[in-house]
Amino acid sequence: MRLDLKGDRVILNHDKGASSEILFYGATVISWKSVTKSNSELVEHLFVSEKAFLDGSKAVRGGIPVVFPCFGPPVHPQHSKLPQHGFARSELWKWDKVLTETEAEVSVQLTLDPTASIIAKFDRPFHLAIVVRLTEHQLATELHVQNTSTFDGLEFQALFHNYFRAPSSEVLIFPLHHQSYYDKTAPTEEERNRLKEETRVDVDVKKYTDFVYENAPQDYEVTWPQGGIAIKTIELKDLVVWNPQETGSKIADMEDGGWERFVCVEPGYVRGFAKIQPGETWVGHQFLSVIHDKRTHL
Numbered sequence: 490m491r492l493d494l495k496g497d498r499v500i501l502n503h504d505k506g507a508s509s510e511i512l513f514y515g516a517t518v519i520s521w522k523s524v525t526k527s528n529s530e531l532v533e534h535l536f537v538s539e540k541a542f543l544d545g546s547k548a549v550r551g552g553i554p555v556v557f558p559c560f561g562p563p564v565h566p567q568h569s570k571l572p573q574h575g576f577a578r579s580e581l582w583k584w585d586k587v588l589t590e591t592e593a594e595v596s597v598q599l600t601l602d603p604t605a606s607i608i609a610k611f612d613r614p615f616h617l618a619i620v621v622r623l624t625e626h627q628l629a630t631e632l633h634v635q636n637t638s639t640f641d642g643l644e645f646q647a648l649f650h651n652y653f654r655a656p657s658s659e660v661l662i663f664p665l666h667h668q669s670y671y672d673k674t675a676p677t678e679e680e681r682n683r684l685k686e687e688t689r690v691d692v693d694v695k696k697y698t699d700f701v702y703e704n705a706p707q708d709y710e711v712t713w714p715q716g717g718i719a720i721k722t723i724e725l726k727d728l729v730v731w732n733p734q735e736t737g738s739k740i741a742d743m744e745d746g747g748w749e750r751f752v753c754v755e756p757g758y759v760r761g762f763a764k765i766q767p768g769e770t771w772v773g774h775q776f777l778s779v780i781h782d783k784r785t786h787l
């Protein structure tokens with residue numbers, strides 16, 4: 490087990506080859522590599538656009554940006570001064586500590602507290618911590634939200650914006666059949682606000698997709714012919730599936746044709762708001778595990 494603290498990031502190295510890189514900017518995980526049981530070659534599981542800014546001038550286009558306290562454009566009155574997806578992904582987090590360093594696991598914690606620039610946009614007391622845990626075949630991330638107010642409740646949304654490195658034309662996401670979702674690509678507001686039912690057994694992103702599944706199963710598989718990632722979550726009740734297809738060419742920091750090389754599958758609490766009382770802490774977890782076998786169904 491080895492841990493390298495380098496200026497703007499921390500790098501976790503597991504004895505069995507796995508590694509992960511976390512930028513202090515945004516507490517953004519920008520790399521997660523591991524071997525599979527059938528292949529001893531290290532595989533990068535996360536996509537980061539070649540045009541992404543890693544210097545802290547803009548939220549990273551790729552990896553696992555942290556969305557907090559609002560998802561998408563703000564709708565809560567207390568969030569009205571915030572940009573899309575809130576501030577957590579574009580603030581400099583503090584290195585806090587190593588939590589575990591055993592043969593099986595290495596885990597670290599970064600924290601974020603209100604600064605003058607955050608308070609100017611979001612005037613609520615809070616303490617945030619991100620924990621990243623790496624084992625041989627798994628990466629887990631946790632967002633801890635503490636309400637440090639002594640008298641006011643805290644309302645927020647939170648999400649891990651996972652960009653998985655995968656051939657988007659071949660990706661399937663399972664099991665979302667019969668789940669309720671909102672289609673953010675629909676042309677009218679009325680349609681975007683209409684709850685629909687997923688009719689597909691396996692969801693693909695061959696077309697421009699921006700779907701928000703509400704109260705989803707919290708246990709998913711994202712597969713493509715050569716492999717995949719399993720996702721389990723706690724407290725992250727919703728799931729966003731996003732791939733911009735050709736509309737991605739309008740995104741300034743997207744590499745050419747980048748949308749062919751990733752799928753975003755994002756567990757979050759994004760429909761309604763999580764609410765915590767003064768002094769309480771909420772924790773959202775996701776566990777990402779390597780699927781070792783080739784996809785056999787479909």
Ligand SMILES: O=P(O)(O)OC[C@H]1O[C@H](O)[C@H](O)[C@@H](O)[C@@H]1O
Nearest residue numbers: 573574673699729730731753755
């Ligand atoms: O461009 P960004 O602010 O990083 O957002 C990228 C995407 O994030 C989520 O997946 C949303 O559902 C999309 O509507 C949005 O386009």
